[in-house]
Amino acid sequence: MNARMLQSRCAVFALVLGAAISGAVAQEHEVPAPLAARPATPRPLGAIGRALAAAPDGAVVEIGPGVYHEHLRITRPVTLVGVGMPVIDGGGSGDIVEIAAPEVTLRGFVIRNTGIDLDKENAAVRVLASRATIEDCVLEDILFGIDLRDAPDSVVRSNRIGGKRLDVARRGDGLRLWRADRTLVEGNTIHDGRDAILWYSKGVVVRGNVSHNCRYGLHLMYSDEVTIEGNRLERNSVGVYLMYSAGVELRRNLLVNNRGPSGYGIGLKETDRFVITDNVLSGNRVGVYIDGSPFTNKMPGMFRRNTLACNDIGVTFLPSARNNEFVDNNFIDNIEQVSVAGRGNLSANRFWVGERGNYWSDYTGYDQNRDGIGDFVHESQTLFENMMDREPKLRLFLFSPAQQAVEFVGRAVPSVRPEPKFVDEVPLMRPAEVGLNVRPERGALVRLGGVGAALLLVGGLVLGLARTPRDGQPANGGVA
Amino acid sequence: MIRIDSVTKRFGRATAVDNVSLDIPAGDSVALWGVNGAGKTTLIRCVLGLYRFSGRIEVGGHDVGRRGKRARALIGYVPQELGFHDELGVAEAVRYFALLRGLRVRSAESVLDDVGLAGHGGKRVRELSGGMKQRLALAIAMLGNPPVLVLDEVTASLDACGRGEFVGLLSRLSGAGRTILFASHRIEEVTTLARRVVVLEAGRIGAQTDSETFAESLGLHSMLHLTIRESTRRLALEHLCASGFAARMNGVGLLVPVAREQKAAPFRVLAEARIAIDDFELIAADAAGAPAHTQEAQP
Amino acid sequence: MTAHAASTARALDTRPARPPAMPANVLTIALRELRDAVRSRWFLLYTLAFAALGLGVSYVSALGSGGAGLSGFGRTTAGLVNLVLLVVPLMALTAGAGSIASDRERGILAYLLAQPVSRFEVLLGKYFGLAGALLACLCLGVGACALVLALKGEATRPAAMLWLVGLAFGLSLGMLSLGMLVSVLARRASVAVGTAIFLWLALVFVSDLGLMAGALAFRLRIETLFALATANPLQVFKFWSLHSADATLDVLGPAGLYAVDTFGDHVVWLFTSVLAAWAVVPLAIAAVIFSRRAPV
CATH class of the missing domain: 3.40.50.300 (P-loop containing nucleotide triphosphate hydrolases)
Structure with a gap:
């Protein structure tokens, strides 16, 4: 913060404390005609507003620490820098910062306490012009966080956006891009919001962000050629939901524990030309949910080197899903590795190409010639899964010995054995090398070991209680 | 108490x-x-x-x-x-x-x-x-x-x-x-x-x-239990009954009610008949003469 | 050797005015029962079987995960839950069923009840003693599994293991209580153990398979299905294990979502009350019957 402050060209240094400038006359703020779409009620300018009004185009306006109760509208290309994280408090009403000029930079503020009017979409930062940069800000207790409207070539970087703790239905989007092509979204943390959503935005790069406790960690609507890389999306209802988009690359993302009614790590709805590689999907209700994707025949849906572990269902296909290709993925300990919603099989999708298949932790075959590929095909055909796909209510009986009994019958009695859902002719014997690995932290293992030892100790103590007391020699001979 | x-x-x-x-x-x-x-x-x-x-x-x-x-x-x-x-x-x-x-x-x-x-x-x-x-x-x-x-x-x-x-x-x-x-x-x-x-x-x-x-x-009435080998048991029973004892079979021997002063009388009868007695036991009986525990096996 | 009675009296503390209070007697009998249980063949057998199977499950799933180190309600926990569902009810039911009936058969019970103890103390003492033995068995089995998993680098959550032990113990209390009811009712130990095994089959397989058939054939409504399943303590154990792992039951499909929507976090209270009812009600009935029945 200091370094940046010193480097700044420092055209105007206005160390302002709201009450310090007592003689300032409240100025009516003039709304430029093209931006009059939202005729906000004119408010008296606050300290920051006055500093902005005084600054020329291209100026760097620095604001010192303090709490500023005001609503800003930036109408000239300036760089507004908070020194020592000054707080702009919206007082629980309306938007807080509106950027109405191109090439505005907003950096280093705490912006908090917007209104909660969903219809007016009260936002902490609303950008209405191109090439905006919003970075190092902390947005707290806000309905919408950063709302980019027709703001291409912008940068949203290293912000922390925390929504109001409202019912999901009453929340706003932590981040929204509306026709903001080529925007970079990087290193932000978004939590307790509705979605981080891209509308009609091409060529956006979303990299290294963290999202948790939102509805959709990242949501693409009609947004093409988007790269989503190295993000961590956890405990959302859906990690990444791609809808009606094309040309999306998802790489090295960590999608963990996304649960709830949808509960997908990655959801794909009528999305085309997508490449999904080196992601880790773990503990989600459904790892990947595929509905009508890929949408055209231009290119198969590519799934490479992903780890799908410990999800309730690894991949769910809707019957409309075809032409997907799974190679070198690791399917580990998903309760149901692959499911088909409703009836049907997956013959239109491929689980092996050429000599490469996937790793299946439930593969029961072996590898006699030691070429790393199982000697038998991997067929998924368990009676209980088949029944569950037909009657989802039966999931209630998962993990019970009764389920095992059904599976046993399915194996033993060929007449009730279901058709295989899919076949992997060249299953891998060992998990494939993937680009993103999650190692258990040592601490967790030590704790687990500790718990194990403690349990053994408790068991031992109970056994100790049961030890025969020794018939010791009477110390006094028991004689008076 | x-x-x-x-x-x-x-x-x-x-x-x-x-x-x-x-x-x-x-x-x-x-x-x-x-x-x-x-x-x-x-x-x-x-x-x-x-x-x-x-x-x-x-x-x-x-x-x-x-x-x-x-x-x-x-x-x-x-x-x-x-x-x-x-x-x-x-x-x-x-x-x-x-x-x-x-x-x-x-x-x-x-x-x-x-x-x-x-x-x-x-x-x-x-x-x-x-x-x-x-x-x-x-x-x-x-x-x-x-x-x-x-x-x-x-x-x-x-x-x-x-x-x-x-x-x-x-x-x-x-x-x-x-x-x-x-x-x-x-x-x-x-x-x-x-x-x-x-x-x-x-x-x-x-x-x-x-x-x-x-x-x-x-003491008026006692019960004598005699252990006698199976081969001669029936013979012994006949001899005793012929001599006026209300003897009967019981397990591996015979039960013989005896009067207080005649506890040894059955031994004499059987000795005369040259029937060997392996063992005997004197069992108390109540005044009515019913054996107190007819089921008991011999020692 | 001349004054035996006197020396007997000398070897003892002075005689108390009244017999020991209930807690003391329950403790004495519980410890006695615990000692007998852990020395018995069934305890050794079950503990070894439980630990061995658990280790097998842990080892195999650690191999299968290839050290991906991802935790979740994976096959390890699922396998252990399955194992508990299979082994623990059998263990607890047969242990409970054997307790009173075999003592009665061997004349131990009559002799014990001729001492200054009440029948309730005997029943409760046996219950606690056996519960202690079961707890030891569970701790040893699951503890060994946790150690193996830690050594294999499998990041199963430590809390999951504790929950597993706790919930399995809750389940075993219910099954023990049911077993003791059988034991009090049965004339002979063999009949009691046979009945216990029958009940085990009914709870583990028959009821679930029946409900599955019902769901398929009669299109049982979700709430009916959930209610019926929740009556079974084994299912409750399973639900709760899932809930403790994820704080959600949506893994159980529509019926699980129904439970989440209807009960929210209160579902834990529902589970608690079902398990508690199974632990208390059969034992209470057993106590009433036991107090009326001759112990010989």
Whole structure:
């Protein structure tokens, strides 16, 4: 913060404390005609507003620490820098910062306490012009966080956006891009919001962000050629939901524990030309949910080197899903590795190409010639899964010995054995090398070991209680 | 000390104990006498509160039905056969039952020593002989020196030698002033331990006498059990019947009711017939002449 | 050797005015029962079987995960839950069923009840003693599994293991209670154990398979299905295990979502009350019957 402050060209240094400038006359703020779409009620300018009004185009306006109760509208290309994280408090009403000029930079503020009017979409930062940069800000207790409207070539970087703790239905989007092509979204943390959503935005790069406790960690609507890389999306209802988009690359993302009614790590709805590689999907209700994707025949849906572990269902296909290709993925300990919603099989999708298949932790075959590929095909055909796909209510009986009994019958009695859902002719014997690995932290293992030892100790103590007391020699001979 | 007041116990339709009333003052010792099925054991189990019954039993003023725990705290009980976990250690058993009585045993060995089980504390119960088990039961019954001792055919599973020894031990340990209620059908136990005899017949009290009178009355008729090899058993029976004895077959031998002064007469008859007798036993019978325990196998 | 009675008395503390209070007797009997149980063959057998199977499950799933180190309600926990569902009810039911009936058969019970103890104390003492033995068995089995998993680098959550032990113990209390009811009712130990095994089959397989058939054939409504399944303590154990792992039951499909929507976090209270009812009600009935029945 200091370094940046010193480097700044420092055209105007206005160390302002709201009450310090007592003689300032409240100025009516003039709304430029093209931006009059939202005729906000004119408010008296606050300290920051006055500093902005005084600054020329291209100026760097620095604001010192303090709490500023005001609503800003930036109408000239300036760089507004908070020194020592000054707080702009919206007082629980309306938007807080509106950027109405191109090439505005907003950096280093705490912006908090917007209104909660969903219809007016009260936002902490609303950008209405191109090439905006919003970075190092902390947005707290806000309905919408950063709302980019027709703001291409912008940068949203290293912000922390925390929504109001409202019912999901009453929340706003932590981040929204509306026709903001080529925007970079990087290193932000978004939590307790509705979605981080891209509308009609091409060529956006979303990299290294963290999202948790939102509805959709990242949501693409009609947004093409988007790269989503190295993000961590956890405990959302859906990690990444791609809808009606094309040309999306998802790489090295960590999608963990996304649960709830949808509960997908990655959801794909009528999305085309997508490449999904080196992601880790773990503990989600459904790892990947595929509905009508890929949408055209231009290119198969590519799934490479992903780890799908410990999800309730690894991949769910809707019957409309075809032409997907799974190679070198690791399917580990998903309760149901692959499911088909409703009836049907997956013959239109491929689980092996050429000599490469996937790793299946439930593969029961072996590898006699030691070429790393199982000697038998991997067929998924368990009676209980088949029944569950037909009657989802039966999931209630998962993990019970009764389920095992059904599976046993399915194996033993060929007449009730279901058709295989899919076949992997060249299953891998060992998990494939993937680009993103999650190692258990040592601490967790030590704790687990500790718990194990403690349990053994408790068991031992109970056994100790049961030890025969020794018939010791009477110390006094028991004689008076 | 023990007050039994119109106690009736039915099993289904069968009445095992029929309106029995009995008052045993402190220090008294009473033998319940009767054939198997006369209701001796049933009555004892009622006293211990093991059965529900109609009527009322009090031990030391505590109602057995409602305050059984307090009542049983006054009772030391020796059963016909000790029911223990076989794997239980002998000393461990002593400790366990002492704890149930709220006693802390400083040395199980000294308790065992009193009944001649010194050095057996480390053994498991199953390693003990029948006689030793009964002595262990006695040691446990005497824990805390209870004022009442209840004994249920304590020698039934012992051999003749063990019986004598055990009764001797009992009479020594029970000491003076203790109230004793016991079921028996052995005259030597009755004469050694009991001051009073209560005869039970089909669940009712038949007669009550002091033990000396009772023993004399018993002596009028005794039952002789002769062990005779199978090849000559029938022949022996014919000879005895021909000589006027009401003999009959029983297990591995014959049962012969004999008069008090003629206990040796059957031996003479059989000796004349050159029939060998392997063993004999004199069994007490009640005044009516019915054998007290016809089922008992020969020693 | 001359004054035996006197020396017997000397070896003892002075005689208390009243017999020990209930807690003391229950403790004495419980410890006795615990000692007998852990020395018995069934305990050794079950503990070994449980630990061995658990280790097998842990080892195999650690191999299968290839050290991906991802935790979740994976096959390890699922396998252990399945194992508990299979082994623990059988163990607890047969242990409970054997307790009173075999003692009665061997004459131990009559002798014990001739001591200054109440029947309730005996029943409760046996219950606690056996519960202690079961707890030891569970701790040893699951503890061994946790150690193996930690050594294999499998990041199963430590809390999941504790929950597993706790919930399995809750389940075993219910099954023990049911077993003791059987034991009090049965005339013979063999009948009691046979009945216990029958009940085990009914709870583990028959009821679930029946409900599955019902769901398929009669299109049982979700709430009916959930209610019926929740009556079974084994299912409750399973639900709760899932809930403790994820704080959600949506893994159980529509019926699980129904439970989440209807009960929210209160579902834990529902589970608690079902398990508690299974632990208390059969034991209470057993106590009433036991107090009326002759112990011989």
